[in-house]
Amino acid sequence: xxxxxxxxxxxxxxxxxxxxxxxxxxxxxxxxxxxxxxxxxxxxxxxxxxxxxxxxxxxxxxxxxxxxxxxxxxxxxxxxxxxxxxxxxxxxxxxxxxxxxxxxxxxxxxxxxxxxx
Amino acid sequence: xxxxxxxxxxxxxxxxxxxxxxxxxxxxxxxxxxxxxxxxxxxxxxxxxxxxxxxxxxxxxxxxxxxxxxxxxxxxxxxxxxxxxxxxxxxxxxxxxxxxxxxxxxxxxxxxxxxxxxxxxxxxxxxxxxxxxxxxxxxxxxxxxxxxxxxxxxxxxxxxxxxxxxxxxxxxxxxxxxxxxxxxxxxxxxxxxxxxxxxxxxxxxxxxxxxxxxxxxxxxxxxxxxxxxxxxxxxxxxxxxxxxxxx
Numbered sequence: 001x002x003x004x005x006x007x008x009x010x011x012x013x014x015x016x017x018x019x020x021x022x023x024x025x026x027x028x029x030x031x032x033x034x035x036x037x038x039x040x041x042x043x044x045x046x047x048x049x050x051x052x053x054x055x056x057x058x059x060x061x062x063x064x065x066x067x068x069x070x071x072x073x074x075x076x077x078x079x080x081x082x083x084x085x086x087x088x089x090x091x092x093x094x095x096x097x098x099x100x101x102x103x104x105x106x107x108x109x110x111x112x113x114x115x116x117x
Numbered sequence: 118x119x120x121x122x123x124x125x126x127x128x129x130x131x132x133x134x135x136x137x138x139x140x141x142x143x144x145x146x147x148x149x150x151x152x153x154x155x156x157x158x159x160x161x162x163x164x165x166x167x168x169x170x171x172x173x174x175x176x177x178x179x180x181x182x183x184x185x186x187x188x189x190x191x192x193x194x195x196x197x198x199x200x201x202x203x204x205x206x207x208x209x210x211x212x213x214x215x216x217x218x219x220x221x222x223x224x225x226x227x228x229x230x231x232x233x234x235x236x237x238x239x240x241x242x243x244x245x246x247x248x249x250x251x252x253x254x255x256x257x258x259x260x261x262x263x264x265x266x267x268x269x270x271x272x273x274x275x276x277x278x279x280x281x282x283x284x285x286x287x288x289x290x291x292x293x294x295x296x297x298x299x300x301x302x303x304x305x306x307x308x309x310x311x312x313x314x315x316x317x318x319x320x321x322x323x324x325x326x327x328x329x330x331x332x333x334x335x336x337x338x339x340x341x342x343x344x345x346x347x348x349x350x351x352x353x354x355x356x357x358x359x360x361x362x363x364x
Contacts, residue, residue: 007314007320008314008346008349008350008352008353008354009353011320011346011350012350012353012354015350079323083277083278083281083323086281088281088282
């Protein structure tokens with residue numbers, strides 16, 4: 001089949017990001033934003049949390065969570081700019097800004113997760 | 118209940134008027150009257166030059182779609198008394214060029230509808246002697262909802278993306294493509310995919326969902342488009358992972 005569009009790829013990242021963000025970020029926020037600081041649950045100490053983050057699977061989880069959410073944002077914001085501000089004629093600039101931002105965020109995420117001691 | 122209600126109706130006569138304007142008419146406010154009855158009252162008793170489309174008066178033909186107080190409605194299924202004490206504003210469907218008064222030009226929609234090939238496509242027709250193509254009730258249920266579309270174009274009048282980007286295929290054309298894609302007797306999904314998976318086909322949709330809200334037949338075109346995006350993405354992944362299967 002002839003494929004004329006790279007939209008499926010971007011939409012795949014967008015929808016994966018949407019699922020990941022909708023399902024996992026509320027849990028992260030609840031645990032680290034409310035439950036641990038307010039003492040509803042006994043939070044892990046710094047040392048054990050560091051141990052957890054050092055584990056390759058945790059790094060992979062955080063990488064997926066951050067990057068997919070970024071691509072979700074990029075895709076949604078691109079269309080918000082297209083339709084909301086009606087500046088679709090600037091599409092090259094908008095695409096570079098949105099997806100470029102997500103790629104940059106991905107690189108920063110990878111770097112930060114890589115340098116964990 | 119007051120016994121009359123004011124209609125504010127768009128009037129436009131190309132060649133004579135520079136732009137569309139509103140004209141007001143007082144019509145009887147009857148409990149059993151729909152907007153279309155009020156328009157017909159105007160046409161019969163007050164102003165024979167008022168132009169609008171209608172046919173079946175029972176929500177089947179899809180001809181009488183108009184904007185009623187800014188919302189796309191079938192005027193045969195919209196009661197006048199719901200808008201009491203009025204005034205009620207009746208305008209031609211948004212996002213379409215006006216031909217005259219309340220009549221819009223559907224050409225763009227018809228071109229898009231044809232492009233999405235909303236009919237059964239067979240690679241090879243079975244000989245008549247072999248009988249009908251049988252279908253189970255379950256197979257019917259997969260697409261039945263989408264087959265309720267009456268081409269009234271209210272979803273196009275409601276769609277903000279179509280309003281901004283006339284290249285977008287639009288809700289009904291995609292929902293009808295999906296109706297045939299999901300039909301067990303059809304083999305034309307590949308042909309439709311080539312057209313609909315282009316940028317202007319399905320990807321312009323940002324899932325606003327207004328099409329589904331205004332649909333008088335509960336078709337859910339927004340759902341059809343999202344389903345189609347998933348199908349197109351699956352095909353894209355397949356062609357990426359298994360390029361040797363390319364057609």
